Amino acid sequence: xxxxxxxxxxxxxxxxxxxxxxxxxxxxxxxxxxxxxxxxxxxxxxxxxxxxxxxxxxxxxxxxxx
Numbered sequence: 001x002x003x004x005x006x007x008x009x010x011x012x013x014x015x016x017x018x019x020x021x022x023x024x025x026x027x028x029x030x031x032x033x034x035x036x037x038x039x040x041x042x043x044x045x046x047x048x049x050x051x052x053x054x055x056x057x058x059x060x061x062x063x064x065x066x
Contacts, residue, residue, distance in 0.1 A: 012042075012046040015043075015050050018050075020054055023050060023051055027047060027048075
């Protein structure tokens with residue numbers, strides 16, 4: 001139970017202000033981990049959510065510029 005509680009208290013806010021390029025690089029590096037090394041799935045999912053949010057905001061600005 002303590003392990004699951006740990007996951008709820010992790011702070012991924014450092015990813016919020018990173019550029020898309022920086023986030024992509026983290027994902028690239030993660031995809032190339034050697035066999036036997038595990039991904040930080042929680043961090044990867046958070047990064048994917050941040051990228052999605054950035055994409056949505058970008059497309060919103062394009063629509064409002066018309």
